[in-house]
Amino acid sequence: MWRSLRIGSDRPPKAERQETSSSRRDRLAVRVALATIICVVAAFLFSKDTQFLMPGQLASAHGAIENCSACHTKSGSGKLSWLHGLVAGDRLADSNACLTCHKMPDTAFNAHSASENVLKQSTERLTKVAAATPAPQSAHAQSMAFPTDNVVARGLYCATCHQEHQGVNFKLNKISNEQCRSCHVVKFDSFDGHHPKFENYPFKQRTQIIFDHEGHFGKHYPEVAGKDPAKRIPETCSTCHNSSKDKRVMAVAPFEQTCTGCHLDQITGKERVSGPKGIAFLSLPGLDLQTLKKKKAAIGEWPDASEAGLTPFMKVMIGRNARGRALIKTVDRLDLQDLSRANNAQIKAVTTLVWEIKGLFYALIRGKASDVLGDLNIGGGARLSANLVADLTASIPQDVIISAQQEWLPNLGTEMANRPETTAPDKGTWTATITESRLDVERRDRRHRQTGPTVSVKSAARDLECVHCSRNQGCSGSA
Known part of the structure; x- marks a missing residue:
């Protein structure tokens, strides 16, 4: 089919139209390129020193360094100093620049800063190991491409292992397996693969304990100094640490030199109650004593240095009945060490x-744990059997509870005797009922012989002597 040709049309031929579109694209590309060049040049000219040409951000440890010349000795501070980067720099001079801030031994440029003799001996020993340890193929290829026969002679420079411009969060002491094996005689793929076992490097570590320096210097040492000024309190690192000859390793001094001054009594038994060991089962929670005193809460004696909370076992013991569980639920909503906003009902709950x-401590000292906790249950469920309660409470050491009372509540016996809810003994049956704690201690003259009227908890273990025990079984003669 033939197309009609318009006569007198001013539309250019198709070839000319394509040439015009191509010219427009070319002109647009040139303009974009010129604009890009202008922006780059402007950014370069108006940037601070040579920051614009930095290949990447410095690690946070070096974040305060602003001038390239501080580390790169052949780099200047001018705008065109980047041209020096086209020529290899002086790695030794750059590494010496590192030593202006980092204090290192004279062997800083040796592998691991070790002396040549040490490196030679290690190399000889590891060469024997290498003979029996086949190296992976990738390590062979690396050794052929980058021979390391003269590493010791040439020396290592800082940037060989610690490479900058990897980002703010980059760890400069992070070294890959490939970096390590590039120098080592014994080649390996990974530490969990072909790497030989470590032999007490850099020294034999006695323990895996993470020592809380801040807690000891900020809290424990001042407390010890306040109690006994004659005790030696660490003041410098060398008090507890012994440094090696090259000052590179800080080893921990023996236990007798570092810890016995404060912790020996906890081991021998003098402070076994307050010692930080084992699973806490009894505690006196820290209270806002100032607010309680201001609101005239009759709590009696309470240690002002306590910062502990209620242990789970104490919550179980107190929550043996509905009233105790409601009490625990109420105080769990409070910050016991800040009662400034507590209302009267909440203050009363804390007092209770x-x-x-106190009643729990008193009863556990005066009686047998299995009897005191005979109604023990978990979360208000079915009561535990007598045999199970006996098994659970058999390991509660009464002497430890007495030690805790003597240290924490030395006047507990007097307080319990003077409580308005406590009645005095009569000629027949004496029942000391503690209303808040619902713990009853009964004595019957017909079956027990009372040795004295004292209620001092310090002598609680010997306060009562019996001829026959009400539990239908023999006893040792003391309640």
């Missing part, structure tokens, strides 16, 4: 909690 705890 205090006497619950």
Whole structure:
């Protein structure tokens, strides 16, 4: 089919139209390129020193360095100093620049800063190991491409292992397996693969304990100094640490030199109650004593240095009945060490909690744990059997509870005797009922012989002597 040709049309031929579109694209590309060049040049000219040409951000440890010349000795501070980067720099001079801030031994440029003799001996020893340890193929290829026979003679420079411009969060001491094996005689793929076992490097570590320096210097040492000024308190690192000859390793001094001054009594038994070991089962929670005193809460004696909370076992013991569980639920909503915003009902709940705890201590000292906790249950469920309660409470050491009372509540016996809810003994049956704690201690003259009227908890283990035990079984003669 033939197309009609318009006569007198001013539309250019198709070839000319394509040439015009191509010219427009070319002109647009030139303009974009010129604009890009202008922006780059402007950014370069108006940037601070040579920051614009930095290949990457410095690690946070070096973040304060602003001038390239501080580390790169052949780099200047001018705008065109980047041209020096086209020529290889002086690695030794650059590494010496590192030593202006980092204090290192004279052997800083040796592998691991070790002396040549040490490196030679290590190489000889590891060469024997290498003979029996086949190296992976990738390590062989690396050795052929980058021979390391003269590493010791040439020396290592800082940037060989610690490479900058990897980002703010980059760890400069992070070294890959490939970097390590490039120098080592014994080649390996990974530490969990072909790497030989470490032999007490850099020294034999005695323990895996993470020591809390801040807690000891900020809290424990001042407390010890306040109690006994004659005790030696660490003041410098060398008090507890012994440095090696090259000052590169800080080893921990023996236990007798570092820890016995404060912790020996906890081991021998003098402070076994307050010693930080084992699983806490009894505690006196820290209270806002100032607010309680201001609101005239009759809590009696309470240690002002306590910062502990209620242990789970104490919550179980106090929550043996519905009233105790409601009390625990109430105080769990409070910050016991800040009662400034507590209302009267909450203050009353805290007061009740205090006497619950005191009554619990009092009863555990005066009686047998399996009897005191005979109604033990978990979360208000079915009561545990007598045999199970006996098994659970058999390991509660009464002498430890007495030690805790003597240290924490030395006047507990007097307080419990003077409580308005406590009645005095009569000629027949004596029942000391503690209303808040619901713990009853009964004595019957017909079956027990009372040795004295004292209620001092310090002598609680010997306060009562019996001829026959009400539990229908023999006893040792003391309640």
